[in-house]
Amino acid sequence: MNFDPGIYLGRAQNVDAYSGSQRSTLVLGPSRSGKTSSLIVPNLLMKGYSSVITSTKDDVLRAMSERPRNGSLLLFDPSGTVPELPRVTRIGYSPVRKSLSWDGAILVSRTLTTISRPTLKENHWSERAAALLAPLLHVAALRGSSLAEFCSLVDARDSTGVADTLLERYGAHHASHSLLTGILATEERELSGIWSSASGLLAGMRTDAARQAADQSSLDLDKFFAGAHQLHIVAPSRFQAVTTPLIVGLLDYLVHGTYDRYHQGARLLLALDELANVAPLPQLASIVSEGGGQGVLTLACLQDLSQARARWGEQAQGFLSLFASTVVLPGIADRATLEMIRNLGGTYFQPQRSLHRPRRGRGKTSTTSWHERSRLTIAQIAAGRPGYALGLTPAKEARWIKLTPWFNDPRFSSDRTLQPMAQVLSTERPWSEFSHSSEL
Ligand SMILES: Nc1ncnc2c1ncn2[C@@H]1O[C@H](COP(=O)(O)OP(=O)(O)O)[C@@H](O)[C@H]1O
Ligand SMILES: [Mg+2]
Numbered sequence: 001m002n003f004d005p006g007i008y009l010g011r012a013q014n015v016d017a018y019s020g021s022q023r024s025t026l027v028l029g030p031s032r033s034g035k036t037s038s039l040i041v042p043n044l045l046m047k048g049y050s051s052v053i054t055s056t057k058d059d060v061l062r063a064m065s066e067r068p069r070n071g072s073l074l075l076f077d078p079s080g081t082v083p084e085l086p087r088v089t090r091i092g093y094s095p096v097r098k099s100l101s102w103d104g105a106i107l108v109s110r111t112l113t114t115i116s117r118p119t120l121k122e123n124h125w126s127e128r129a130a131a132l133l134a135p136l137l138h139v140a141a142l143r144g145s146s147l148a149e150f151c152s153l154v155d156a157r158d159s160t161g162v163a164d165t166l167l168e169r170y171g172a173h174h175a176s177h178s179l180l181t182g183i184l185a186t187e188e189r190e191l192s193g194i195w196s197s198a199s200g201l202l203a204g205m206r207t208d209a210a211r212q213a214a215d216q217s218s219l220d221l222d223k224f225f226a227g228a229h230q231l232h233i234v235a236p237s238r239f240q241a242v243t244t245p246l247i248v249g250l251l252d253y254l255v256h257g258t259y260d261r262y263h264q265g266a267r268l269l270l271a272l273d274e275l276a277n278v279a280p281l282p283q284l285a286s287i288v289s290e291g292g293g294q295g296v297l298t299l300a301c302l303q304d305l306s307q308a309r310a311r312w313g314e315q316a317q318g319f320l321s322l323f324a325s326t327v328v329l330p331g332i333a334d335r336a337t338l339e340m341i342r343n344l345g346g347t348y349f350q351p352q353r354s355l356h357r358p359r360r361g362r363g364k365t366s367t368t369s370w371h372e373r374s375r376l377t378i379a380q381i382a383a384g385r386p387g388y389a390l391g392l393t394p395a396k397e398a399r400w401i402k403l404t405p406w407f408n409d410p411r412f413s414s415d416r417t418l419q420p421m422a423q424v425l426s427t428e429r430p431w432s433e434f435s436h437s438s439e440l
Contacts, residue, residue, distance in 0.1 A: 010401040017386035020362035021326040022292035027301040035301040038403040051269035054278040061232040071229035078246045079239035080209030092216030093250040112201040114282040129197035135180040147214040202246035221257040225266040237277035247279040262295040272300040279313035304334040326392040330384025396414025
């Protein structure tokens, strides 16, 4: 595996600027500030390995389908809103199919619980509902049931034959059997509450589009990691409530699939455009902090931190330190975000000389005092420089980075294929190796 300099950011001092090896990047910028065209698309074009891209629109997918490429273009469309496009293959994701192993069923049911309560601690009902769903999911997978059949069974509170199947397959002492029989023996009123919580966790899977998306053939992870393929997950924000469980489940599956194959060379660019509007991933913080060392490089785009607070609650306070690098595009209006970026940029001490006239005698004496000033001002951050982004390095030093929108930069023109571009760019110094000089 070639050296990977991390996320491509643009140009600084006439060389390509990168986040640094294994360093994830957070991009903050309002609508039309260049998040997609200057960061998401260039990174998709440059990486010589597979990527997953989330998006609320199919514009990136369209742009990619119109140019020659090395790898396949795959689409997961859980809202059923993307029209057919040339050279695009649809894939499916079904929580039932992922439950063919007992451990898979446990993971799927856990994911469903965390999605329903992303910012709150798990409660008794969600924990019990997940414990009920795991054996039901597992047996549905063993029976070859579709997602629709599984949901109907849970809605009808029908567990006929499930315990017998588990008993026959694993014996009475296996966790799946004891978990299920334990829950089914719960006092009637409580059991009723557990069934309705379980039904509630499946709320996102009742649309026809979700069921159709689940029925498409699923992704072969070994093949996916063998080339530079792109998987586009497209879901307009108005469908978020129903598409989130499937999207979160699919991303979880891909991320863990990369971790499991890391030593065989699997790498994944997780390009999360419009992150808060597509799927508020409950596990984002752990992917960013643990993923770098296990092959998952995250590029996450948000409008500002108020958007993150609305989705991730208190966790969002830590986003600027969670991501190794932050890229700030011009035009952010949220005061709290601007203040946090200013504080992160640090301070310096400015000498200030003052002259004093002594009470008696002639002449003046001078004293020097040191005043602490922010390196960046709120106005500087909010206005930015047209065509530039303000980058905060892992050492939280600020740099101006010239943006390179793919449609303006000849290096990204359509007659180049992926491979030569990756070679051209990987010869340049990564950002982490830059000297301390700064344009600021
Ligand atoms: N293919 C293109 N050709 C020319 N201009 C474009 C193209 N795609 C986007 N733009 C322009 O680039 C600017 C940034 O757009 P975009 O990267 O989509 O912003 P964001 O993702 O932050 O909303 C906008 O002014 C947009 O109109
Ligand atoms: Mg965009």
